[in-house]
Amino acid sequence: MYKAERLDIIRKHLLENKQTDIKALESMFDVSAVTIRSDLDDLQAEGFAVRTHGGAILSDSVLIEEQAKGFFVGNNVAYEKSKEIVGEIAAGIISGNEWIFLGSGTTSYYIARALVKRPDLNVLTNNLMVAYELAKNISANVIMTGGTLSHNTYNLGGEIFAAYLQDITISKAFISIAGIDIDRGYTVTTAGECNVFKVIRDISNEMFIVADDSKFNLKKFIRVGELDVADALITNKAISSPYREYYAEHGIRVITPEA
Numbered sequence: 001m002y003k004a005e006r007l008d009i010i011r012k013h014l015l016e017n018k019q020t021d022i023k024a025l026e027s028m029f030d031v032s033a034v035t036i037r038s039d040l041d042d043l044q045a046e047g048f049a050v051r052t053h054g055g056a057i058l059s060d061s062v063l064i065e066e067q068a069k070g071f072f073v074g075n076n077v078a079y080e081k082s083k084e085i086v087g088e089i090a091a092g093i094i095s096g097n098e099w100i101f102l103g104s105g106t107t108s109y110y111i112a113r114a115l116v117k118r119p120d121l122n123v124l125t126n127n128l129m130v131a132y133e134l135a136k137n138i139s140a141n142v143i144m145t146g147g148t149l150s151h152n153t154y155n156l157g158g159e160i161f162a163a164y165l166q167d168i169t170i171s172k173a174f175i176s177i178a179g180i181d182i183d184r185g186y187t188v189t190t191a192g193e194c195n196v197f198k199v200i201r202d203i204s205n206e207m208f209i210v211a212d213d214s215k216f217n218l219k220k221f222i223r224v225g226e227l228d229v230a231d232a233l234i235t236n237k238a239i240s241s242p243y244r245e246y247y248a249e250h251g252i253r254v255i256t257p258e259a
């Protein structure tokens with residue numbers, strides 16, 4: 001077995017067990033202790049492991065990174081191409097230095113992903129996943145709102161949220177919703193989301209609904225408004241004719257990859 005293959009196996013072993021010892025690795029690879037010590041020294045040099053007497057442990061930096069990755073991404077944000085498309089479109093209409101709001105939901109997380117390398121970025125958010133992703137952008141100015149934490153969605157809301165924003169004005173707000181219906185309008189699943197929607201509507205110069213095509217023809221628990229309550233809709237596919245006609249009649253922009 002080549003050294004590179006052995007190192008890769010040791011990395012995976014450390015990620016799973018957080019520690020290892022030389023004797024166990026000797027048996028695993030049927031090589032000498034000298035060889036294993038050399039491998040562990042290499043892993044320490046790259047910052048992956050920390051050498052101990054008789055073995056090694058996973059470095060703190062890698063441990064923290066893996067915990068954060070599993071918490072925010074691995075457990076909560078499965079990859080969805082449709083939301084990635086929406087995120088890229090939204091990122092493309094954000095101007096430098098303007099203040100934007102990224103709301104709850106994984107679609108906002110995908111917008112944040114598309115902004116990781118953008119300079120001159122000012123973001124207000126109540127979404128912990130958005131803040132986590134934008135922490136990778138060292139030039140971004142990111143502010144978290146106050147509010148009560150939803151342990152299921154990792155968003156902030158409630159009375160403190162509203163009080164925090166009373167003197168703030170946002171250039172563009174990007175809000176995800178749970179359902180879009182031609183008769184029912186925009187709907188969400190919780191009262192907290194409804195309250196956040198209304199507060200952000202009042203402080204934003206422009207509000208963009210961000211939703212992939214799976215949200216159409218759905219009616220969820222709480223109605224936040226008619227389809228004309230926001231200034232524009234961003235979605236990943238061309239919309240059907242009843243919706244297209246409604247938005248056109250009400251002067252609401254619909255932004256898709258084709259548009």
